Amino acid sequence: MKIKQNTVVAMEYSVRDKDNNELIDTNKGAQPLEFLYGSGQIISGLEKALSQKGAGDSFSVEIAPEDAYGVYRTDFLQEVPRDQFEGIELKEGMTLFGQGEDGRTVQVIVKDFNDSVVMIDYNHPLAGKTLVFDVMVLDVREASEQEILSGGVGGGCGCGSGCGCGSNDHHEHSHDDGGGCGCGSGCGCH
Numbered sequence: 001m002k003i004k005q006n007t008v009v010a011m012e013y014s015v016r017d018k019d020n021n022e023l024i025d026t027n028k029g030a031q032p033l034e035f036l037y038g039s040g041q042i043i044s045g046l047e048k049a050l051s052q053k054g055a056g057d058s059f060s061v062e063i064a065p066e067d068a069y070g071v072y073r074t075d076f077l078q079e080v081p082r083d084q085f086e087g088i089e090l091k092e093g094m095t096l097f098g099q100g101e102d103g104r105t106v107q108v109i110v111k112d113f114n115d116s117v118v119m120i121d122y123n124h125p126l127a128g129k130t131l132v133f134d135v136m137v138l139d140v141r142e143a144s145e146q147e148i149l150s151g152g153v154g155g156g157c158g159c160g161s162g163c164g165c166g167s168n169d170h171h172e173h174s175h176d177d178g179g180g181c182g183c184g185s186g187c188g189c190h
Contacts, residue, residue, distance in 0.1 A: 001140045002052045005038035006148050009050065010139040018062060018130040032138050039151045043068045046133055058136040065128050072128030079117045090118065095125070 003009055011033050014026035027033055035041040037050065045067030049059070065071045088096070090113050100106040108120040147153055 001142075002054050003037050003050050003137070003140050004052070006143045007037045008034060008139075008141050008143045008147060008153055009037050009137065010034045011050075012136040012138060014134045016132045016134075018132050024126070024131070034153045036143055036147055036152055041152065045131075046135075049133070050135070050137070053137050053140075055137055055140050058134075060132060060134050063131045063133065065130060068129065068131050069124040069126040070128075072123055076122040076127075077111065078120055078122065080120055082113065082116050082118055085113075085118055096120070 001007065012028050013033060014028055015024045016022060017024055033042075037047065040047075043063065045063030046061070048067070049061040049063070053059070090110055092110055092112060094110045096108050096110065098106055098108065106122065107124075108122055109125065110118060111121045112119040143153075
């Protein structure tokens with residue numbers, strides 16, 4: 001069976017940063033990533049690359065930022081008064097979670113700080129990066145009616161460790177932290 005809209009895909013993957021060949025995430029030797037194809041649970045570039053593949057297919061694909069987690073946007077940097085971080089021991093590069101204007105959880109990275117302001121970055125940690133995925137399709141099956149209605153496998157996303165899980169929508173400062181998907185790595189479920 002070939003991968004198409006409303007099929008459930010189980011796959012093994014590893015993903016590297018093209019610029020430095022650093023391993024970002026992998027599920028090899030662990031639970032397969034299982035998701036409903038066509039539901040936006042994985043980044044668009046990976047979804048496009050999987051189209052018409054079948055169980056047993058392996059491939060490598062390079063995914064540009066536009067089809068992954070978006071280009072890096074300098075307008076996603078914001079200076080915030082330091083007193084809003086009272087009680088938090090700040091470190092450059094640390095990830096913080098807070099509530100956005102629309103009530104959704106937002107993930108930010110501390111870029112820099114001094115005694116009066118903190119520079120935070122609303123970009124996804126992988127924004128601006130070209131990603132190289134090595135994929136092995138383990139299984140493809142028709143989705144059940146319940147999976148199609150719920151938009152996921154097993155009542156949720158079923159992501160396992162989850163790199164590549166999530167959409168690449170970069171609405172103004174509105175990155176959520178998983179959307180109930182259960183993905184645990186900081187690599188991509190949003």
